[in-house]
Amino acid sequence: MSVAIEMGKTQGGQPATLDLEELLATRLLVQGNSGSGKSHLLRRLIEQSAQWVQQVVIDPEGDFVTLADAYGHVVVDAAAHTEAALQQVAARVRQHRVSVVVNLENLETERQMRHAAAFLGGLFDVDRDYWFPMLVVVDEAQLFAPAAAGEVSDEARKASLGAMTNLMCRGRKRGLAGIIATQRLAKLAKNVAAEASNFLMGRTFLDIDMARAADLLGMERRQAEMFRDLARGHFVALGPALSRRPLPLRIGDVETNGRAGNACLLPLPATQPEDARGLILTAGANEPARAPAIRPTPADTAQLLAQLAASKPPPPPGQALVEAALSAPPPPPRPVPAKVELDVVLREVLSDPDALFRSVAQIYQDFLVRCRQHGINGRTLDMGGFRRRLASARAGLDSDAAAGPEWDNAQAVAEALTEDIQPVFLLLARAAHDRAPCPSNAQIARARGSRSPRRALGLLEHMEARGLIAVSADAWGARVIGIPALGWQTAPGNPDSGDEDTP
Ligand SMILES: Nc1ncnc2c1ncn2[C@@H]1O[C@H](COP(=O)(O)OP(=O)(O)OP(=O)(O)O)[C@@H](O)[C@H]1O
Ligand SMILES: [Mg+2]
Numbered sequence: 318m319s320v321a322i323e324m325g326k327t328q329g330g331q332p333a334t335l336d337l338e339e340l341l342a343t344r345l346l347v348q349g350n351s352g353s354g355k356s357h358l359l360r361r362l363i364e365q366s367a368q369w370v371q372q373v374v375i376d377p378e379g380d381f382v383t384l385a386d387a388y389g390h391v392v393v394d395a396a397a398h399t400e401a402a403l404q405q406v407a408a409r410v411r412q413h414r415v416s417v418v419v420n421l422e423n424l425e426t427e428r429q430m431r432h433a434a435a436f437l438g439g440l441f442d443v444d445r446d447y448w449f450p451m452l453v454v455v456d457e458a459q460l461f462a463p464a465a466a467g468e469v470s471d472e473a474r475k476a477s478l479g480a481m482t483n484l485m486c487r488g489r490k491r492g493l494a495g496i497i498a499t500q501r502l503a504k505l506a507k508n509v510a511a512e513a514s515n516f517l518m519g520r521t522f523l524d525i526d527m528a529r530a531a532d533l534l535g536m537e538r539r540q541a542e543m544f545r546d547l548a549r550g551h552f553v554a555l556g557p558a559l560s561r562r563p564l565p566l567r568i569g570d571v572e573t574n575g576r577a578g579n580a581c582l583l584p585l586p587a588t589q590p591e592d593a594r595g596l597i598l599t600a601g602a603n604e605p606a607r608a609p610a611i612r613p614t615p616a617d618t619a620q621l622l623a624q625l626a627a628s629k630p631p632p633p634p635g636q637a638l639v640e641a642a643l644s645a646p647p648p649p650p651r652p653v654p655a656k657v658e659l660d661v662v663l664r665e666v667l668s669d670p671d672a673l674f675r676s677v678a679q680i681y682q683d684f685l686v687r688c689r690q691h692g693i694n695g696r697t698l699d700m701g702g703f704r705r706r707l708a709s710a711r712a713g714l715d716s717d718a719a720a721g722p723e724w725d726n727a728q729a730v731a732e733a734l735t736e737d738i739q740p741v742f743l744l745l746a747r748a749a750h751d752r753a754p755c756p757s758n759a760q761i762a763r764a765r766g767s768r769s770p771r772r773a774l775g776l777l778e779h780m781e782a783r784g785l786i787a788v789s790a791d792a793w794g795a796r797v798i799g800i801p802a803l804g805w806q807t808a809p810g811n812p813d814s815g816d817e818d819t820p
Contacts, residue, residue: 320338321337322366324362325550325568326566326567326569333560333564333566334559335559336558337369337370340452340515340558341494342494343515343557344495344497345515346497347498347519348498348500348517348518348526349519349520349521350519350520350521350522353521354519355456355499355519356380358519359374360381362452362496363381363384363388363454364384364387364388364571370451370452371415372452373410373418373436373440374390374417374456375455376419376456377429377456379421379422379423384418387572389416390417390418391416391417391594391598393419394423395419395420395423395429396428396735400431400432400435403439404439406598407438407440408439408440409596409598410440410597411443412447413593413596414451414585415596419432426775427469427470427473428473430474430476431477433461433477434461434476437477437480437481437484440484440491441491443491448491451492451493451494452496453488453495454496454497455495457498457499459499459500459504459505461477461481462477462505462506462509463504464504468771481495481506481509482506482508482509485512485513486508495513497513501523502526503523510529510533513533514557515555516534516556516559517559518547519547520545520546520548521545521547522545527541527542527544527545528541540563543563550568551566552568658693660706662684662687663706666680666683666684667680667710667711675766677700678700681700681703684703704736705732705739708731708743709743711744712744713744727742727746730742740764741773741776744760746800748807748808749799749805750803750805754810754811755795755798755807755810756807756810757814758770758813759773759815761777786800787801791809
């Protein structure tokens, strides 16, 4: 019994097929330079096999979230969950056999690695009862299994490299079939690439990648030259699930609708997408205690910005706090301390210069202790509320700054952002609002809870790519940052200024 899906057509117009059951046992590596059509190929594979086998897509760019509507994949926004929570989600994904897209686009590289590692670890570590076959598709695999140490911490790299190695080397027994795609074979860890027995090679420019490809495929280097001239969407297939000899093929179109067919592999349960979401995102009756509660994803930034542009009134500043309080377990019946008292304690906590560089959870603990010393119940401010207050404090804002309807807009945008970006956005927004000089890299890094000014640059790039800010330089090299959604812009400021106290 076998199921062959059609990936495309050979040069002679014959269907080029991929044997799914064989694929489960032998894994797949896709390589091709940017624009060669790897993501298209993965989408074709996912669409064609969606009805036959459960799928998980590790999606660093948010490319695959569109599968949700047509094929019922549940999109998990990794930025909205802790690592521990993601691990639990992954376990439930296996238990309930739900296909998911793990969207990592809202995270910076280091957190992409940690979150992917947590999720993959969760898939890997489940009980033997749940070792059903599933495809685990990882696009841009070199991000998660880099060949060399990069800018990220050793710890993050080890975690994600370990998870990828487990997936490719030890996943088969557990039903996990790794399907990985990379732009640059030379950038992908060798042991991860070596475990795939099936290959789809697309256009490859660099000699070093060509040489790696030839080695993996057991080809003469000269023969591998054929990868250089491949057109977009054209790949050479080789491996037990594809073809015994190198087979050139053109990947077929991608569909928008699911299709019917006769099931051969284990059919998936007929759960409706919404039920499926419920099954994996909420705790079952007998589940052990776990890490922090999962917060619902805030509105997508683009949506929010569009909303602001249409000048709908922003939510009142207190609303998020109220919502957070409502969704939290009921606080003990104590009088709520005035906001200003909490602010005083928070300022005290943050007056320790090292406070900015500790994790939110550690600072929150410290905050609770000091509240107790002041006879205040700090828990009336839950983690969510505390995080927001901390973001403002890290951005150098006190409660007075948060006054005024204009500032409410900034706050509304900030609330839609991830925790790591929030304080930086507020810092920049504040400077732009006041027409103050653009904050320096050191100040930006500090708001972010980091001592490395280089981190600041990466973050700014990320924010600019998402359309949150527009960075430009004046003729003297001073930096100006605009905030398109708010229509504000900073005065020119020296990016390398070491002065941390005046914005
Ligand atoms: N077989 C194909 N048929 C039609 N269009 C294709 C095909 N393959 C790729 N394309 C189109 O070419 C463009 C680039 O393809 P794709 O995004 O898959 O490249 P990629 O290899 O994933 O690039 P990157 O590494 O930059 O992510 C896309 O617009 C895609 O729709
Ligand atoms: Mg791609």
